[in-house]
Amino acid sequence: MTSALYDDVADWYETEFLAGPDLIGVNDQLGRLLGPGEGPCLEIGCGTGARAAVTRGLGWTPVGVDLSAGMLRYTPGRLPAARGDATRLPFASGSLPAAVAVMIHTDVPDYPAVLREASRVLRPGGVFVHVGVHPCFCGAFADRKDPAAVVIEPGYLDGAWTKKSWTSEGVRDKVGATHLTMPGLLRAFVAAGLTVEEFSEGGEPTPATFAVRARKR
Numbered sequence: 624m625t626s627a628l629y630d631d632v633a634d635w636y637e638t639e640f641l642a643g644p645d646l647i648g649v650n651d652q653l654g655r656l657l658g659p660g661e662g663p664c665l666e667i668g669c670g671t672g673a674r675a676a677v678t679r680g681l682g683w684t685p686v687g688v689d690l691s692a693g694m695l696r697y698t699p700g701r702l703p704a705a706r707g708d709a710t711r712l713p714f715a716s717g718s719l720p721a722a723v724a725v726m727i728h729t730d731v732p733d734y735p736a737v738l739r740e741a742s743r744v745l746r747p748g749g750v751f752v753h754v755g756v757h758p759c760f761c762g763a764f765a766d767r768k769d770p771a772a773v774v775i776e777p778g779y780l781d782g783a784w785t786k787k788s789w790t791s792e793g794v795r796d797k798v799g800a801t802h803l804t805m806p807g808l809l810r811a812f813v814a815a816g817l818t819v820e821e822f823s824e825g826g827e828p829t830p831a832t833f834a835v836r837a838r839k840r
């Protein structure tokens with residue numbers, strides 16, 4: 624098997640990046656938008672399994688898929704997980720009541736294809752929760768050095784994959800990140816057959832994350 628970008632940073636991601644407080648509201652938004660339920664909840668791009676406690680705490684049974692064997696090394700005891708590609712999920716069409724994708728949309732070259740695949744595996748009425756970096760206020764074009772005065776430079780409208788970042792302590796400078804505009808992101812939900820239902824933002828005073836709850840039509 625070939626290596627994945629996150630293989631080289633898995634230990635840093637688990638022990639340093641995730642170690643601090645969740646100031647950008649990832650777990651909180653995931654929990655509020657997903658809500659209680661029963662049955663399998665697929666985490667697409669589950670990484671080290673850090674979000675499994677949130678979904679399990681709501682009554683769901685977490686199960687994960689991720690491209691990185693290095694990240695998956697941390698999943699035992701958190702959730703059952705398999706190595707796989709988010710655009711070719713190892714699940715039958717219409718088989719799942721819930722799926723989530725947390726902080727991965729900038730890590731894949733074609734997130735609209737991931738949304739189409741999530742929609743394929745969800746059963747009608749199934750819930751899908753996306754939590755990701757905020758398309759408007761977080762990206763290579765956003766200098767967040769001073770949290771009280773975020774500077775938005777050109778690049779939002781025509782952003783592409785880059786490792787450019789205002790900080791050397793984040794993910795983008797290590798593995799790179801893609802960019803979708805807000806309309807581009809929301810349009811991809813609609814095109815995938817997902818009906819958007821609720822939204823939220825996390826981080827203050829300028830949000831760093833944006834989340835969506837949608838349902839398979």
Ligand SMILES: C[S@@+](CC[C@H](N)C(=O)[O-])C[C@H]1O[C@@H](n2cnc3c(N)ncnc32)[C@H](O)[C@@H]1O
Pocket residue numbers: 627629667668669670671672673674688689690691694707708709710724725726727730731794
């Ligand atoms: C920033 S991490 C987020 C991990 C986890 N969801 C979390 O919230 O901590 C992004 C994850 O997406 C995974 N990933 C990137 N491209 C992928 C793909 N095509 N299929 C599955 N996982 C992918 C990476 O390996 C990595 O574990």
